Amino acid sequence: MGVPEGFEEFVAGASPRLLRTAFLLTRDRGHAEDLVQTALARAWRAWRRVQGDPEPYVRRIMVNTYATWWRRKWRAEHPTDVLPDAGGASPEAAVDQRDWLWRALGRLPRRQRAVIVLRFYEDLTEAQAAHALGVSVGTVKSQTSKALARLRLDDTITREEVWR
C-alpha cells in the first residue's frame, strides 16, 4: 500500500500540533492519538485532491470526527445538563482557578468544546471555526455563547460551593 507523496512528511511535521488539539478535545492521550490517526487515515484517501496546506483540511476532519460519529464509539465522557457536585471543599481546599476551569471545559458538550478549542486555542476567527466545523457562523456564535455561559455558570456554582 503506497503512501501518497508528501503524506508521511506531513504526518511527521503536523502530528504534534494535531495531537495537542486532539488532546484538548478528548482529554486523553490514547484517544487523542486514535483521533489523529483516524483523521490522517481519511486524509490519506483524499490526499491527491488536497491543494495548498493540508493541515486545515486534516484538522477539519479531526474536529468533525470528534463532534459527530465518535459519539457512539466513545464511552469515556458523558456530557450532562446537570452539573456534578463539585464537592464540599473548604476554602483552604479551594482548587486552583485554572484547574476548575479545565474541569468545567471537560463538562461541555462536544460541539461546544470543539468550538472553544478552535476559537480560544487555535485562535480561529468565527468564520474559520465555522468552516472547520462545517457549520454556519451563526452556529459558532451561538455555540460559543452557550459554552461561555455554561463555563460562567459552572464558575459561579463552584465558587459558591467553595467560598460560601
Add this chain to the structure above:
Amino acid sequence: MNLTDLTDVLRDHAGPPPDAAHGPRMSGIRAKVRASRRRGVIAAAVSLVAVLGVTFALTAPAQRESEPAVPTTFPAYHAGTRIVAQAADRAPAHEVSVQVVPTRRDLRVFTRCEAGGRELRVRVTVNGMYSHETTCGHQPADGVVSWTAESFPVGSPVTFGMSVGESDVTQPTAGPIPAGTAFALAIGEEVPVEDYRFPPRPESLSPVDPLLSAPAPRIDLRRADRDQPNGTWRTTVDLPDRPVRIQVASNTPGRIQVLANGVRVYDHVKWTYEATTGLSLPQDLWEKDSGAKAEVGAAVEITVIAERTSGDWAVVLR
C-alpha cells in the same frame, strides 16, 4: 472567569509535544486505511446486491405490485436500531427527505453515500432547519447521529432532509454532486439487544486473538462456545501493582458486560460478525464511570455476563 484564563488553560493543558512515535503512528494510519478499504469493498458488494435487487424489481413489475417495499440501502435492523424510515436517490438528484412521527427521542440518523470512494459532504436538516454536517463515501455507514430531547417533540411529524455534494475544504458549502453518486438517509429507533435482529451468521469468523496481541502482562477471561450464547462467568484475579485497562473483543454480535466486585464497569454491545475490540478503558475512567473502586495490587472479583453471543469473546485486563 475571563477569556485570557480560558486561552491560558487550554495552552497549559495542550502541554509539550507528546512523544512523536512516527513509526507506530504510520502503522496505525495504514491499518485504518486498510480497514476502510475493506469496508469499501463490502459496501460495493452491498451496492451491487442492491442494484441487482432494483433491476429485478424493475423487470418484474407484476410481482413487485404484490410485494411490500423492500429497503434497498439500509437493512431493517442497522447498527443497533430498527430502521423506521429511509429514502435513497442518485445523482443528478442531490437531496432526499423522510418524514417520521417519533414515538421516542432516541432516534438515530444514518446517512450513506457511494461515490467510488470519494468523500462527500452531507448536510442534514430537521423540519427544514440546518441540523448538522458530516461526510460520507469513505465508510458504509457514516454520519451516525444520536438525537437528543430538545431536537423535536414526540408525537408530531418530523421531516429529516439530507443533501449531498462535493467536499471542498476551500468552500463554505458543498459543491455539486458527482455523477454516479448514490445516497441514502435512514432514521432508526434504538433496539435492546434482546429484541435486535442480527444479520445472518457467516460460515466462518475471524479470530479475536490477533486483535489482542498487545504486550503482556495481561489477564484474560475468554470463551468460545456458540451453543451457550448467554451466561455468567466469575473469577477472582490479583490486579498488578498499577492501574489496569479493560478491553473486550468479540467476533459475533451480542452484549458483554464486565463487573468488578459486582459493579458494572464495561458494557460492550455490537451488532455485526466482524472481529472487533471495544475501547481500551483505563482504570480511572472505568472507576469514574461506574463508581467501582479496585485497589492496585488487590484481589478483585471479575464477572462477565454474556448475552446472545455465539462466537469467541475475550475480556482482557492489562
